[in-house]
Amino acid sequence: KKVANRYLKREVLGEGTYGVVYKAIDTKTGMTVAIKKIRLGKQKEGVNFTALREIKLLKELKDPNIIELIDAFPHKGNLHLVFEFMETDLEAVIRDRNIFLSPADIKSFLQMTLKGLAFCHRKWVLHRDMKPNNLLIGSKGQLKLADFGLARIFGSPDRKFTHQVFARWYRAPELLFGTKQYGPGVDVWAAACIFAELLLRRPFLQGSSDIDQLGKIFAAFGTPKHSQWPDMLYLPDYVEYQYVPAPPLRSLFPMASDDALDLLSKMFTYDPTARISVQQALEHRYFSSAPLPTDPHKLPRPA
Numbered sequence: 001k002k003v004a005n006r007y008l009k010r011e012v013l014g015e016g017t018y019g020v021v022y023k024a025i026d027t028k029t030g031m032t033v034a035i036k037k038i039r040l041g042k043q044k045e046g047v048n049f050t051a052l053r054e055i056k057l058l059k060e061l062k063d064p065n066i067i068e069l070i071d072a073f074p075h076k077g078n079l080h081l082v083f084e085f086m087e088t089d090l091e092a093v094i095r096d097r098n099i100f101l102s103p104a105d106i107k108s109f110l111q112m113t114l115k116g117l118a119f120c121h122r123k124w125v126l127h128r129d130m131k132p133n134n135l136l137i138g139s140k141g142q143l144k145l146a147d148f149g150l151a152r153i154f155g156s157p158d159r160k161f162t163h164q165v166f167a168r169w170y171r172a173p174e175l176l177f178g179t180k181q182y183g184p185g186v187d188v189w190a191a192a193c194i195f196a197e198l199l200l201r202r203p204f205l206q207g208s209s210d211i212d213q214l215g216k217i218f219a220a221f222g223t224p225k226h227s228q229w230p231d232m233l234y235l236p237d238y239v240e241y242q243y244v245p246a247p248p249l250r251s252l253f254p255m256a257s258d259d260a261l262d263l264l265s266k267m268f269t270y271d272p273t274a275r276i277s278v279q280q281a282l283e284h285r286y287f288s289s290a291p292l293p294t295d296p297h298k299l300p301r302p303a
């Protein structure tokens, strides 16, 4: 039952966006790995060709906060991607009611998320599908970003347009307005949603449709003024919304520190060209002021 003469299949871990993920043992290294089996659809040949070239690039992306792509090979009409195996993910941590997250723990999770993003943004790779269950957590508490670059290579089987590959709740307003020229700011917005979710212990902006998602964003931050986001009017799906004033951010996050709120508001900037970059966010005083981020191996995790 060895795959590619190297991997011993174990149990199925779950079904993801692109196909089944199963646990396996890498007989070459003895390491436990996760293998993602990607069904190659109709445009098989085309996807095969570009995908394999792009995947070669992903294999070069090595950073302590990125899931390593160990191997990639076609097998029986499926593309197999081999990743390092991770114990759990941030969604499980956030959802676990037995876990108390201190301000220092939250800072540590956000810092690791931004470090992984910063590395990829420096290489001009966007994640485009950031959400808590894509932030995997290893046995020593290290957080690593999964599925980097896959959104661009494979798109999404059940979503037609590339600007809709995001989990809606984490989608930046420019994407909801149909922009085609998005940049690293989309990952910053998603990271801000995850930061908010760590503070609130529930998803922050839970829209039930794309229109409703914008409504939720506007209810939280007020409808964007033209002076705040001059290019908004020219976006493909722009529609004028009824004016909503912004409530004080403090009222939405009563437990957050002033530094946390200041960083959060800079990450939730409407105009993507004015939004804080990942690198700037890492240099924000939130990360250097007390309490310092918890050491990864001391972070709480599900039992």
Ligand code: ADP
Residues within 6 Å of the ligand: 013, 014, 015, 016, 017, 018, 019, 021, 033, 034, 036, 067, 083, 084, 085, 086, 087, 089, 133, 134, 136, 146, 147
């Ligand atoms: P989605 O596309 O919905 O984000 P994935 O394809 O990433 O889902 O993952 C499907 C399942 O496989 C999930 O339950 C996830 O926890 C598990 N999984 C994915 N990657 C890994 C990994 N590197 N180590 C352990 N489990 C993983």
